[in-house]
Amino acid sequence: MTEPFITWSVGPFTISAQMLFIFIAAAAGYGVMSLYLKKLHVENRGEILGTFLTSLIICAVIYKLWPFILDPQLLISPGNLLYFAGGPYAVYVSAGVAVIYFFLQSIRKKWSHHSLDSFMAAITTALIVFSLGVKNYGLPSPFSFGYMYEGVMYHAVNFYYSWLFLLVLLAALILVPSSKKYARSITMLTGLVIAYGLAAPFQV
């Protein structure tokens, strides 16, 4: 686990721990989706994976261009395209559009429920990997485990999330049959909400 705001520089390139683990999480999600569809012998696996990849690209592009959507005047200086990214609600909007895009494609192309189930498995996996990789210091803790910083023990909230999200994924894959339409997706969605509810009291 790394500190969230640590950065590494290689020549002119700088990457933060958070950004690195976002990439790793996305790759892990893609891998799990691929495996999931392969195991269930879904016919249009390649097309579904391609759409997932497009969703990720849409997410990244919207996040990058969001400042220019909110404030088009920034485009007066084209150099600003290099400097600005993100901003108010950028994460939610970019992620939301990506999810909607995948959802609409799955309806339009009449994919089986496995596409949405694999999508949810990919998202849950990405959340597990990201939570495992980047430290999240919670409230000061009464327990002897957690992150020690300047003599104070803090809840390792990211670890809590990671553990709970892992259980959600396992529960959906092991306890719910894949043949039940959207049952795995609903289980994962519900599980993620419950997991958040269980770990949130320890978060600042």
Place this chain on the structure above:
Amino acid sequence: MSLHKKILIVILVASAGAFLWMEQQQNNFTSGTDGQSASLPHPGHSAPDFTLEQLSGEGLVQLSEAAGNANGAVVYFWTSWCPFCSASMEAVENAHRVHGETIHLIGVNVTSQDSKQAAENFLKKHSITFPNVMDQDGAVADMYYVPPVPAVFFVDSGGTITSRKTGAVTTGELEQEISRLKEAD
């Protein structure tokens, strides 16, 4: 039901039970303390305090005092050679001109990676009027995991970091976070 399903159900129930028990313990612990904690440069935690000399030579600036005497403070780490800092300097200056009476804007030049002369020229070039301090040995920057620059921290009047961003900052972001600081106060 197979054995591994039974084991998984036991783990699920035990985990949910453990978290509920931990929450109970946490509630007892929190009610028995005054909420004091170490400072961490993360949102939700107390901002590491610092006192640094101004580039203009007009004296010292202390973060806790600046934030406490207003609705909060915005700390903006920068260097003169950073094009990202240059791109967002105008937005920070505008925020100071609009909200300067209620929110203290503090520029921190990471002088350990810059030079005083270059920093002064940079401020003149961008017509900056908010106070800027020098972090000559980079100790404050280290505390805040800076560089990379620019990095901006929003600190409420109680000294808690409400938000942070690494990278160029826009007027929209500053307005949103400053509004939050004002509403919270």
